[in-house]
Amino acid sequence: MxxxxxxxxxxxxxxxxxxxxxxxxxxxxxxxxxxxxxxxxxxxxxxxxxxxxxxxxxxxxxxxxxxxxxxxxxxxxxxxxxxxxxxxxxxxxxxxxxxxxxxxxxxxxxxxxxxxxxxxxxxxxxxxxxxxxxxxxxxxxxxxxxxxxxxxxxxxxxxxxxxxxxxxxxxxxxxxGLSEGAVAALAERSGLDPARLAGLGGNPFYLTEVLAAPDSDLPGAVRDAIVGRVHGLPAPTRDLLEMLALVPRDADLGLFDGLAADVTASLERAERSGLVRVTEGRVAFRHDIARRALEASLPQSRRVHLHRRILGAFEDRRADPAVLLHHAVLASEDDAVARHAPEAARSAAHGDAHREAVTICGLALRRPDLLTHAEQAELHGIAARALYAAGRLPDAARSANRAVAIWERRDPSDPQYGAALLTSARMQTMVARPDSSLAQVRRALEVLEPAGASPLLATAHEMLANLQSIAGDSESAMGSAERARAMAVDLGERLIAARSDMHLGIALAGLGEDAEALSTLRRSVETLALLDAPEPYARATGAMAVTLVWWGRVAEALEWLDLTDRVASEHGFDLLRLHGVAIRAHAHTLQGRWDAAEAALRPLLQVDLGAAINPLPLAFLGRILLRRGDADGDRLVDEAWPLALATGQVRRIAPVAAIRTERAWLRRDPGAVRSLGEHALDVAAQGHLRYLGGEVLRYLRRAGDDVEVFPGCPEGFAAGIRGDHAASAAAWEEAGNPYECALELAESDDPAIAGRGVTILDRLGARATADRVRQDLRVRGVGPVPRRSAPARATTALGLTPRQHEILGLVARGLTSPEIADCLYLSRRTVDNHVADVLAALGVPSRRDAVATFRRHEQSARTLGSAEPGSE
Ligand SMILES: Nc1ncnc2c1ncn2[C@@H]1O[C@H](COP(=O)(O)OP(=O)(O)O)[C@@H](O)[C@H]1O
Ligand SMILES: [Mg+2]
Structure with a gap:
């Protein structure tokens, strides 16, 4: 063809x-x-x-x-x-x-x-x-x-x-299907009553069949007629057609030599019957509908028998393993399944055909007794990697563990045991079992070390570095990464060396060696780009972004995230991409782009990103909702906390701990700020996560603690802690962080300045924070400050923000708050808040009045021909 x-x-x-x-x-x-x-x-x-x-x-x-x-x-x-x-x-x-x-x-x-x-x-x-x-x-x-x-x-x-x-x-x-007119024309041409063709939905295949043999008029009847035609043929021809019906597409003419008697004559008769077509030495049913109709008409025992014969013929011609496996499965020949599955699985795994790899391994492993131990372990390993790629992490971890168990029982000195351990360790990290992961990597080192330097051994050191880093032991991580790198360089393994550089960079960041960390990470990214290794490249750019974000260097982080996103999207690395989406949302939160962050985070709650990543979107969204006074915020943060703890990862625990500290402050619970804050500070310090460290320290100060600024603390936090609110607010303004800026402005004794802070909080929709700050100001006797009002960033002719305008448009189209929430990926509460702001801004008491205003405005806009910016 x-x-x-x-x-x-x-x-x-x-x-x-x-x-x-x-x-x-x-x-x-x-x-x-x-x-x-x-x-x-x-x-x-x-x-x-x-x-x-x-x-x-x-x-x-x-x-x-x-x-x-x-x-x-x-x-x-x-x-x-x-x-x-x-x-x-x-x-x-x-x-x-x-x-x-x-x-x-x-x-x-x-x-x-x-x-x-x-x-x-x-x-x-x-x-x-x-x-x-x-x-x-x-x-x-x-x-x-x-x-x-x-x-x-x-x-x-x-x-x-x-x-x-x-x-x-x-x-x-x-x-x-063809129109009634066309069908009628066809019927007329063949002298047929058009009503006879009415039940075929204009489907050309069925029409063609009925026009050729006008004795049936419904799809089922057409299929029966096809089967009837086959039954009317001589036995050898029928035999051959039935066999052909079990070959999913076409067969070369030689396939039937030896399978059927008098093949040439039978083929000729089959072709003349009009049921099959022969082109370029291959034969196939004219249409797959006919093939399937005949296939479905065969008793199960007959099908099994025919599949056995076809399997034999295909084995003789060394057909593709996937074809052999297909007939072996349908012939219920377990031996043949075991014979062909490993090759088919390897081919699928090699080609990244993950779904097929999972299916094949599943079929083969139904009868492990027919496989060698090495094959069993190999198939579990292939299944693990394919399941992982398909995002089925717990299943992947289970399969990887099975491979490990098989080697352990059989030959624990085989380097393949080491390889299986490393695969499994990677999965254990993803499902947040850092302890088993570490144990498996250490075991892999024991197994692999006696044989001396090897790519596997270097990889084991690299993975150890990763585990030590995420546990906050950056000192050891650096040693492991350096060992991995040196071995990889000796072996000429540039890819492993570049990946080791990434872990070295992360370890250096954990040690507070900023400049060296960045240059090492950059070297890793550049080499990975040269080596055209998209997966580790996306990882390394992601690591760079995350490192920068935890230092508060948001704009740079966003640039690196663009690279991660581009490569991960192009290659379908979904988990890496979605992790990037979560980090980007966090960065946007720092920039005050909360609606964008919320819209990005909500869909993430519907996906399993793996136990190691899942806590992030929960916590990030939870924080926005807490600040907005949305009760869901509490639930999300409470859900995130045990998940974060289970990961054993500094970069998971510290952010959620910081959010819990902030919540204690919002709730006016200085005791809790202190106890939660001190723990959060400890964890953040372990990973030199400066932004978080500064943030928590600032809350401790607000709770009345006498705290000391650490070296490298972001300037905004440092100035705030020193009590220089003006300098702090200026630093935050410069950094483009409106929330922190607002909090510092609100500490001012000048009602005009404090009022600006409150206005910013209103504009962000941070109701809970704004309420708390207003109360503080009242208690401190600073005032008057602006009453809660609609946001000041009105840009549309109605005096609404683009988001408000968008939401009002949806209200006008008759959508309810939950429907709008679904449609914009916002929480219902956020939508209600927006609607309340719209009413306030328009100065109307009800949604109906708001819609009326909206319509009046649309009307006049149309007559004036003016365009309205309707979305962000
Ligand atoms: N537009 C058409 N007009 C007339 N006959 C058609 C038309 N489209 C398809 N057919 C006939 O219908 C039959 C089925 O079409 P086919 O292209 O194989 O369908 P599909 O690929 O969608 O399953 C063919 O035998 C073809 O001759
Ligand atoms: Mg087709």
Missing amino acids: TGSGAVTGPQLLERERELAVLAAVVDRARQGEGGVVLITGEAGVGKTSLVRRFLADADGVRSRVGLAEDLVAARTLGPLREMFPDVRDLHEPGAALAAVEAEARAGPGPLALVVDDAHLADAATFEVLRSLGRRAETLPLVLVLAYRPDEVGADHPMRRALGVLVGAHVHRLELH
């Missing part, structure tokens, strides 16, 4: 618009600005026909076509390997991507790359399609994906691949 060939076929009905879209995309692609065309619709609606027609008509367009097939676990990069049979070593997404790009650029003319039945493809293929989808815009490439949307459920990997396919270069062609 490669090459556009001479498939011309009959004219298609009612597909002019779709063909025009495809032609237009081709025209742009000729200029080097390619595109993506997604063709969707039910089976038989005409997706494949549309693609064929398009390819036949497209002049000067080169094409490569791949078909995905319905196997128990899809072939790794199946459609792409089919498109590029000439490219060897097409075993992982990077190689496939390079092959497509090279072919697209080779010219002459643009390249049409078609994946038919794409919903059946493997995860590695989706990975490639995702990258291609983004790059098509700048290549002479038309990427065409035909698939059945009903097969693409919420957790289907294609969802994620297609989710990123947005933009003007992406076109969706939703195919529907």
Whole structure:
């Protein structure tokens, strides 16, 4: 099916618009600005026909076509390997991507790359399609994906691949059945009563079948008729067709030699029956609906028997392990499953086809007694990594532990035992079991050390460094990272050396060696970029951002987060990306962009980011809500605290401890500020987390403690602690941190200055804080300060902020607060607060009045032709 060939076929009905879209995309692609065309619709609606027609008509367009097939676990990069049979070593997404790009650029003319039945493809293929989808815009490439949307459920990997396919270069062609008019015309041409075709929904496949043999008029009846036609054929032909029905796509003609008697004659008869089509030495049912109908009609025992015969034939021709595994499973041949699964699993793992790897390992490990110990351990290891990549962390940790247990029982001196321990240790960190992680890394060191320097041993030292860092033992972490680095350099392992640099940088940051930490991290990032190692690169840029954020260097941190986000999004490193989203939200909180932070954090609460990351979004969102006086804030912070403690990580415990300290201050509980604050300070100091240290120290001061500023304390906190509120506020203004600035201004005895602080708090929507500060001012006799009012950052003609304007617009459209909250990813409470502010700003008593004002305004804006900024 490669090459556009001479498939011309009959004219298609009612597909002019779709063909025009495809032609237009081709025209742009000729200029080097390619595109993506997604063709969707039910089976038989005409997706494949549309693609064929398009390819036949497209002049000067080169094409490569791949078909995905319905196997128990899809072939790794199946459609792409089919498109590029000439490219060897097409075993992982990077190689496939390079092959497509090279072919697209080779010219002459643009390249049409078609994946038919794409919903059946493997995860590695989706990975490639995702990258291609983004790059098509700048290549002479038309990427065409035909698939059945009903097969693409919420957790289907294609969802994620297609989710990123947005933009003007992406076109969706939703195919529907033919119109009543077209159906009537068809019926008339064949002298048929159009009413006979009414129950077919205009589906061209069923229409074609009924027109050819007009004795049935419903899809089920058409399928029965197909099966009936097979039954009417001589036994050898029927036998052959039934076998073909169990081969998910097509078979080469030679497959049946030895499987059936008189193959040539049987094939000929089958072809003449019109049920199958023979092209280029391969035979297939005319349509998959017919194949499935026949398959479904076979008794289970017959299917098992036929799968056994097919398996034998495919084994003789050394077919792809995924194909062998498919027939082995459906033949219920456990021995054969055990024989083929390891190879299929390796291929899936090598290609990053995670979903398939998980399926295959699961199938094979149902009968561990048929596998060697080494195979069992290997499959558990593959499953662990694939589950991890799929974000199923607890399952991943369990699988990794099983691999460890198998080696332990069998041969604890095997370096593979060491490797299994390291894999498992990584998973243990992710599920927040730092103690077992540490124990496993130490055990790995014992196992690996006797054999001397090796990449695995260097990796073990690197991981030890990581664990020591997160536990706050930066001194030891530095030693381990240096050992790892030196060994890696000796071995010429540049990647491990660069990763060790990252851990060295983190350790240096933990020791308070700022300049050296930054230069080491930078060196790590640069080397990882050169080595084209996206995963550790995203990690290292993320580490840089996190380090800077905990020092309060927010603007720089945001720049590094952009890099993390770009690479993690492009490569689908979801956990890294979402961790970045959480850190970014925290940075935005420091900058006073609370709505943005809240909108980013809310969806994170719906995902399992792993026990090691989960506490962050809870705590970050909890803090915003606490300040806003939203009762949910308490719940979130209380939820975050034990989770943070369980991680054993300084960079998890310290932030939540600091938030708890702040809450105690908001609640006017100086005793709690003191006890919580001292602990928080300890943890923050352990990791030299200066911003947090300063923040907590400042609250201790507010609680009346006589505290001393530590070296490197952010200037805003230091000045505040010294009692120089003006200098402190100026420092915070300079740093772009309105919340801390407001708190310091509010300490002033000058009512005008204190009032400015209160106004800032109102503008941030920090109701709880503002209430507390107003009370303090009253008690101190400073006043008058502004009464609570609508925010001063009005920018729209109605005197509303863009956010308020947006929310009022939704109210006007009849949405309730919970609906608006859902739609904007805000809490209900926040929405209610916004609505209250809107009423105050408009000076009206009710939502209805606000909506009336809004409508009046819209009306006059329309007549004046003025545009209104409606969103942030
Ligand atoms: N627009 C059309 N007009 C007439 N016949 C069509 C049309 N689209 C498809 N067909 C016929 O319907 C059958 C099924 O179409 P196909 O492209 O294989 O569907 P799909 O790929 O969506 O399952 C084909 O035999 C084809 O000849
Ligand atoms: Mg099709």
